[in-house]
Amino acid sequence: MGFFRIFRAEWLKKKGSIAYWMVLAGAFFVPLVQMLTYLVYPERLLILHQDTGPFWELVFQRSWNMMSTVFLPMGIVIATSMLCQLEFKNNAWKQVHAAPVHFSTLYFAKLAVVLVMLVQLILLFNVGMYLAVSIPSLFHSQLPYPAYSIPYLHFLYEDLIYFYMCIPLVLLQFALGLLFRNFVVPVGIGLALVVAGMAAISWKYNYLIPSVYPFLHFISSIRPEAKTFNLMNWTSIYTAGFLLAGYLGYVLNPRKG
Amino acid sequence: MLCIETSGLHHRFSNGQVAVDQLSMQVPVGSIYGFLGPNGAGKTTTLRLLLGLLKRQEGEVRFFGQSMSGNRVRTLAGIGSMIETPSVYGHLSARDNLRIWTDYFNCSKNRIDEVLEIVGLTDTAKKKAYAFSLGMKQRLGIAIALLHKPGVLILDEPTNGLDPTGIIEIRDLLKRLNKEEQITILVSSHILAEVEKLVSHVGIINHGKLLFQGTFSDLLSKEKQGILLETGNNILAIQLLREKNILAELSGDELLLPVLDPRSRAEIIDFLVAAKVPVYRLEQRGKNLETIFMDMIK
Numbered sequence A: 001m002g003f004f005r006i007f008r009a010e011w012l013k014k015k016g017s018i019a020y021w022m023v024l025a026g027a028f029f030v031p032l033v034q035m036l037t038y039l040v041y042p043e044r045l046l047i048l049h050q051d052t053g054p055f056w057e058l059v060f061q062r063s064w065n066m067m068s069t070v071f072l073p074m075g076i077v078i079a080t081s082m083l084c085q086l087e088f089k090n091n092a093w094k095q096v097h098a099a100p101v102h103f104s105t106l107y108f109a110k111l112a113v114v115l116v117m118l119v120q121l122i123l124l125f126n127v128g129m130y131l132a133v134s135i136p137s138l139f140h141s142q143l144p145y146p147a148y149s150i151p152y153l154h155f156l157y158e159d160l161i162y163f164y165m166c167i168p169l170v171l172l173q174f175a176l177g178l179l180f181r182n183f184v185v186p187v188g189i190g191l192a193l194v195v196a197g198m199a200a201i202s203w204k205y206n207y208l209i210p211s212v213y214p215f216l217h218f219i220s221s222i223r224p225e226a227k228t229f230n231l232m233n234w235t236s237i238y239t240a241g242f243l244l245a246g247y248l249g250y251v252l253n254p255r256k257g
Numbered sequence B: 001m002l003c004i005e006t007s008g009l010h011h012r013f014s015n016g017q018v019a020v021d022q023l024s025m026q027v028p029v030g031s032i033y034g035f036l037g038p039n040g041a042g043k044t045t046t047l048r049l050l051l052g053l054l055k056r057q058e059g060e061v062r063f064f065g066q067s068m069s070g071n072r073v074r075t076l077a078g079i080g081s082m083i084e085t086p087s088v089y090g091h092l093s094a095r096d097n098l099r100i101w102t103d104y105f106n107c108s109k110n111r112i113d114e115v116l117e118i119v120g121l122t123d124t125a126k127k128k129a130y131a132f133s134l135g136m137k138q139r140l141g142i143a144i145a146l147l148h149k150p151g152v153l154i155l156d157e158p159t160n161g162l163d164p165t166g167i168i169e170i171r172d173l174l175k176r177l178n179k180e181e182q183i184t185i186l187v188s189s190h191i192l193a194e195v196e197k198l199v200s201h202v203g204i205i206n207h208g209k210l211l212f213q214g215t216f217s218d219l220l221s222k223e224k225q226g227i228l229l230e231t232g233n234n235i236l237a238i239q240l241l242r243e244k245n246i247l248a249e250l251s252g253d254e255l256l257l258p259v260l261d262p263r264s265r266a267e268i269i270d271f272l273v274a275a276k277v278p279v280y281r282l283e284q285r286g287k288n289l290e291t292i293f294m295d296m297i298k
Helices: A002-013 A018-040 A042-050 A055-089 A093-097 A103-139 A152-179 A184-199 A210-222 A231-251 B043-051 B072-076 B094-105 B110-119 B134-146 B164-180 B192-196 B216-221 B234-243 B262-274 B289-297
Strands: B002-012 B018-023 B026-028 B032-036 B058-063 B079-082 B152-156 B184-189 B201-206 B209-215 B227-231 B249-251 B254-257 B279-284
Touching: A002 A103, A002 B094, A018 A042, A018 A055, A018 A103, A042 A055, A042 A103, A055 A093, A055 A103, A055 A152, A055 A184, A055 A210, A093 A103, A093 B043, A103 A152, A103 A231, A152 A184, A152 A210, A152 A231, A184 A210, A210 A231, B002 B043, B002 B184, B018 B043, B018 B209, B026 B184, B032 B043, B032 B164, B032 B192, B043 B079, B043 B152, B043 B184, B079 B134, B094 B110, B094 B134, B110 B134, B110 B164, B134 B152, B134 B164, B152 B164, B164 B184, B184 B192, B192 B289, B201 B216, B201 B289, B209 B216, B209 B289, B216 B289, B227 B234, B227 B262, B234 B249, B234 B254, B234 B262, B262 B279
Parallel strands: B032 B184, B032 B201, B079 B152, B152 B184
Antiparallel strands: B002 B018, B002 B026, B002 B058, B201 B209, B227 B254, B227 B279, B249 B254
């Protein structure tokens, strides 16, 4: 019961904050770019309608291709750091830690808020995908309305895997965000990791860099034969490691605000 | 009965500097305890140690006789605090800020209107906190500290940066809370004039050591009594007074003389003026916190 109370308090803190707006912007940025592209070049969407493959799965793949490479990891780095920064920016850590709440409850309630925000982002991204291919048909008569049946369960399953692939980066960024008062440090480290992941995408051991996991999942979903390692296992290992390191770093910090 | 009690509290920063040195503080229940000291004396570090914001290295902290060790959550449930600047989320309204803390303190949402009224922020409850003046933020900080009806308030320089009206408002509010709600208040400050008008008990700290602790009247009785004399030539005046067996000592720009009866005072003035030493002022030294404080931290 105490956990949900603190979760509610943490959830309220993000109301109207930059982290809140980052989720909306992050969810709709890629779909917006796609929608504008299809409005200007309707033939690119027409190709998808004429393709023999399932329409929605092609749309899903195209959208996740752009999202998983850069935008999702970058969004995680910035939004997670922004959320942790709320306490530093408002000099609130000292008040939070002087409240009658266990440190572990605080840590996990805050983390739960970040993870729920990530779920929000992925679900809104799906809504954005739908709108990106539906709205152009209202403006171009040659584009049919995409009335094909949507494979909801498949999409939800894939969304769940993408969510799981993001967790190591969320935990790393969360740990850094709680540790450093200066916002530039966690964001700098996080973005450097994202860039390093992009640069090392063709590297044999690219699975050692957790920021590329969403993209590696995307690759393995379209080319299952390309998968030479167990991404789920690596994600689980990093998740356990970053969770433990982040929690201990927070709880054992002798200065609490 | 003691509300707050520390014994042998000691804290050393990572650079080796001792911030709090074997501090044993005793704050009686129902008191307003002024924790005085110059900047860097160790006031904020002590308050942070009391609240568990800094890891305790040595010594013990007890609230209402209960040790803080192993009882952090239960102890904090009875304490309201505001350390340095108020912790206010600028992008949220005053009401939303308080909603957050009702969840933290596990208290009723009905308290929000009550505390807003106590601190006089009812009309600005919907305004975003970033648009608040410093005084309003301080009052919101105090409202947060009061939400869960604590038995003790720990406030670190709550009037810092406030204009004279704001200072008076906060002082009156604290007095009212102490009197009407029976809340024990520990308030740190380096503004002596303000403390003088507020507290019942005083603790004076410098270089991490507690130099005095007791009631305000105990402190005033410690003042060195005497006559203050301001002349145009203090050195010559000291020599002349010595000839008359009056021991005068230099105290700033003035001379401090022993207690004298009115006739002797008049004689001294005549004597010095006759010796061509201009006398500008002669007065009985009043009971003054500032002079006591300065004498103590010298």
